[in-house]
Amino acid sequence: MLYKKICILAFLICALSSCGFEPLYVEKTSGNHLWYYNNKFDTNIVQEMAQIKIEGATDRIGQLVKNELMDTLNPYGTPKNAKYFLKLEPVNSRVTEQALRNDITATREKIKYTLAYSLWDRESGQLVNGQTFIFLSYDLLDNPYSTTIDKKKVEKDGAKILANDISIRIGAYFHSVKTKRGNPDEF
Secondary structure, eight states, X not given: OHHHHHHHHHHHHHHHHHTTOOOSSBOOOOSSSOOOOSXXXXXXXXXXXXXXXXXXXXXXXXXXXXXXXXXXXXXXXXXXXXXXXXXXXXXXXXXXXXXXXXXXXXXXXXXXXXXXXXXXXXXXXEEEEEEEEEXXXXXXXXXXXXXXXXXXXXXXXXXXXXXXXXHHXXXXXXXXXXXXXXXXXXX
């Protein structure tokens, strides 16, 4: 039984290493393109991401995404002399009715939030642009207040997921820039 677990674990480690997986916040300690975790996290990426000023977000869900990103990227407040600027486009939402009754009224709605973003550097221009989306749904209840509460919870959850996706993609960008330079000590 123990042998079987060890074999499965070894297989998973080999499969994960062969797919090109690289840890995002772990310091690279050897020069031969191997990653080794020695209880040190690479804080250069976090420091670079803390220099991002977030702009845009004029709609409600966009403001929720902006607030989540500010909490994630700028935990000590908006940088005074920002090195990077993250521009958020207005969130596009598309609602689809689901679970129709016999009288063709819906009992559930599915909503798709789509958000385009771009990261700019003051000196070199646009660095990253992309689009993220999420599908969520909520029930249409007999009580309109309950439906409104469900809808607001979906907006809040969707904003967290969108912000998390954007911050991971930006972190991956900074990680790729750092690893292409070859020297793990400089950024």
